[in-house]
Amino acid sequence: MKTVKEITQALKEATTEQAWITELATDERAGVQKALKQFYSRLTKIQEAHQAHLERVAFDDSYRAKYGAVLAGVDEAGRGPLAGPVVTAAVVLPTDCSAFEGINDSKQLTKEQRANYAAVIKANAVAYAIHFQPVQVIDKINIYEATKRSMARSVGLLTVQPDGVLLDAMTVAIALPQENIIKGDAKSLSIAAASILAKTARDAYMDELAEKYPAYGFEQHAGYGTPQHLEALAKHGVTAEHRTSFEPIKSMVQGGWLK
Structure with a gap:
């Protein structure tokens, strides 16, 4: 008979239900039952993640049927922060999306998961493009318009022209069929x-900015208005990377707080 430790390790390595696992239901050892419960909990999460992946693929396929096989997804990061650019990306995935299982809204993933998936996307996508909209443009035309223009620009930078474009809660000025998808990510x-x-x-840009302006903690809050960031602003003033059209930056600049 295998020990509890051996069974626990085997269950940790298993990814599907097998006959020997089913038979463990009759094992009266508490440690085995605990490990079995953890296995089924993990298996349920795996199955739910797989189902969610299939649903996302099916969602995109419904628009491929409408527009064509070359479908671009577009989203942004950084509309809300007090500092740094807003960044947009456009991605064309292949019709076989098995390599992308596990990909979800970036806000639902850890930093390490995002980095790993970003590498997978760049290696397997048909095409992708990333555009940085600087603070100067954000302050000149407002964050909403700056984001829309950046999204349009990221689509324009793709090396293949999409048949249709899916955008997360935006409509932009492009001469292509597009869909404004609420909670599209x-x-x-x-x-x-x-x-x-x-x-x-x-995030990589804000990490670089943290080296240039070490007193502000950009690597920790990415420019958002956290207590740490507001305290640094009060102590050190406003940098050239802060959005002067956003409060409290606007009032600080008017008061002569530009660094």
Whole structure:
């Protein structure tokens, strides 16, 4: 008879239900039952994730049937922060999306997961493009318009022209069929992939900004208005990377707080 430790390890390595696992239901050892419960809990999560992937693929396929096989997903990162650019990405995935299982809205993933999936997307996508919209443009035309123009630009930078474009809660000025999808990053695999590329690209930019302005903690809050960030602003003033059309930055600039 295998020990509890051996069974526990075997269950950790298993990814599907097998006959020997089913038979463990009659094992009276508490440790075995605990490990078995954990296995089934993990298996349920795996099955739910697989089903969610199939639903995202089916969602995109419904628009491929409408527009054509070359479908682009578009999303943004960084509309809300007080500093740094807004970043958008456009992604064209292949019709076989098995390599992208597990991809979800970037906000639902850890930083490590986003980095891993970004590498998978870049290696397997038909095409992708990332655009950075700087703070100067954001302050000149407002964040909403700046984001729309950046999204249009990221589509224009694709090396293949899409038959249709899916955007997360946006309509942009492009001469292509497009769909404004509310909560698109949760429904569409293509939009979710774009959200990951936009988020990882912006985070990398903010990490670089942290080296240039070490007092602000950009690597921790990515420019959002956290207490740490607001405290740094009060102490050190406004940098050239802060959005002067956003409060409290606007009032600080008017008061002479530009660094």
